[in-house]
Amino acid sequence: MHWKSKMAHWLEYLPPEDPLSMELQIEPQPEDCFYKDLEFGTAGMRGRLGPGTNRMNIFTVRKAVAGLAKHIIELGQDAMNQGVALAYDCRHKSPEFALESAKILGMYGIRTYLFKELRPTPVLSFAVRHLGAAAGIMITASHNPPEYNGLKVYGPDGAQLPPEAADNIVKKIETIESEFSFDRPDEKELQQQGVLFYVGKQIDNAYLDSLTTIQLNKKFSSDLSIVFTPLHGTATHLVRKGLAGAGFYKVTFVKEQMHPDADFSTVESPNPEEHSAFELAIEYGERVDADILLATDPDADRLGVAVKNNQGQYTVLTGNQIGALMLHYLLKKKRLPCNGAMINTIVTSDLGRAIAFDFGVKTLNTLTGFKFIAEKIAEFEKTEEYKFLFGYEESYGYLIGDFVRDKDAVQAAVFIAEVAAFYKNQGKSLYEGLMDLFEKYGYYQESLQSIQLDGKDGARQISRIMDVFRNDPPEIINDIPVLVLEDYLTSESTHIPSGIKAPIDLPKENVLKFKLADESWFCIRPSGTEPKCRFYFAVKGETMSDSQEKLSLIEKEVMGQVDSLLDYVSSGI
Structure with missing residues (x-):
């Protein structure tokens, strides 16, 4: 049915005084x-x-x-x-x-x-x-x-x-x-x-009982200073209870953001991936000299963390960094089965894989989306080939205990507090713990760029980006040869210099991943839920400055190619 016919059908059915009808009659883009x-x-x-x-x-x-x-x-x-x-x-x-x-x-x-x-x-x-x-x-x-x-x-x-x-x-x-x-x-x-x-409460209580099973050390002192904000969302009650149940009582709550607010009135975006979401939490943290700042998104499936760096300023950790810290602590403290496995996604940092390998733990990759991690857990239960230990993705989603089968910011908040307490008992901050991981495994750095392209024209532009990179892949980025193109839509991996192809054993999805000769990679993925196209970048350097320079250069070149392509599409040529 043509859009005008659909609109006429709606206006015929809806009374004129209905809010949707009134909104439709003034809609600028019907x-x-x-x-x-x-x-x-x-x-x-x-x-x-x-x-x-x-x-x-x-x-x-x-x-x-x-x-x-x-x-x-x-x-x-x-x-x-x-x-x-x-x-x-x-x-x-x-x-x-x-x-x-x-x-x-x-x-x-x-x-x-x-x-x-x-x-x-x-x-x-x-x-x-x-x-x-x-x-x-x-x-x-x-x-x-x-x-x-x-x-x-x-x-x-x-x-x-x-x-x-x-x-x-x-x-x-x-x-x-x-x-x-x-x-x-x-x-x-x-x-x-x-x-x-x-x-209601009976489910909460059962959940909180299960939450106690992820704690690995119940003897930490409770002097870890925590600032927590739910960013106007749903996490207040359960995070409060979960932290107290784990022995963390020195918790300061960002009072302006503790109550649900559909407009998220104190933040530009209720997304803990955005550094601006931590502005109020940082003010509170400076006031009480907090060791760690925690923020959950509105439905409490994502957790963001900020800690003081070596200059004494709060810095927001990436999802990859939070996941690496939790994974390393878990593998260090947990009694590991001989068939233990960690699960992450094709756009997650390789730092987790390096940590898992060091402990003799298998890493399994899935497509982006926690449903694929949950699918692997279910597969483990049936085949008993592997024992699930930890799952995470770069977009601030983590799972420690498999009594939940989606990413869980409540679990993650309680567990990262335990990790921070572990380092504090050693006289270190969580940031210093992260630097220890970089020193041992390599300076992995990642970034994410996202472009929003709304409506029919936006969908056409995103489709064009994917077509060009798929059919005419770059051979060199920043003077570094591109060795492999992984096309998850065709389920084929192509060695670009030789043209040799190999199958990819994952479900089909419209995602492209390019691997460079220096262990860097970038990935292009249209969002399944928003009018956005996401570009993931990852590098490994010998020092922090080396990795940051590599990251900046690869990001600049790839996004420059994307901008040129969008200009070309917009011009109608």
């Missing part, structure tokens, strides 16, 4: 609201709030959840009885979307366990496993700006959906003729019918 349907994939769906098929609103949520309901019905009555765990975060419309999801599921006779108040994403993952549910729904847009919301769907293992299940749900969604056709029961009816149950 085509973008309707030119496609909001895509549903293994990560669910995510988009801007607003009217239209390409926006997050009550109608697109109903349609997506109806697709999930049909999928569950196809699995059988047992799955319907096992039901769906359902949670939401602090964003605009999150409570409404959660309740509407429960109503749609109830309409199809599927039991729902709905959290009474907002909860972190990892607690939803835990709840699916704890309740033995057939699926889970988390209403969140993670760390996106305030104008976004989303819907993540989880399978019975507490992990985000595998491709087969997501594809089946998409097929079910496509059978629904109209998003306006649902006759949902109300909340009281669902409770009377025994298909809607509210949950």
